[in-house]
Amino acid sequence: MKTIYHVQSGKTGSWEIKKEGAEQATKTFETKAEAYQYGRSLCDENRPSELIIHQENxxxxDHSLYNS
Structure with a gap:
């Protein structure tokens, strides 16, 4: 089963990684770039997975697939 993570805008201008279906963010970051890098490492460790990147709105x- 594929694990899906989202890079999305959080509260008060932060960015977060959130596993699809989770109520709370996995981790919060100051910048989108930091959240993206962390999301890539999570997806690489949890193949098969997908990283979906959202705009601030x-x-x-974009999205990336990480297969086995």
Whole structure:
């Protein structure tokens, strides 16, 4: 089963990684770039997985698949 993570805008200008279906963020960051890098490492460790990157307004900007 594929694990899906989202890089999304958090509260008060932060960025977060959130596993799909989770109520709380896995981890919060000051910048989108930091959240993206952490998300890539999570996906690499938890293959098969997908990383979905959102814009600040919530729209999907990009996504990456990490297969076994």
């Amino acid at each position: 919530g729209q999907i900007e």
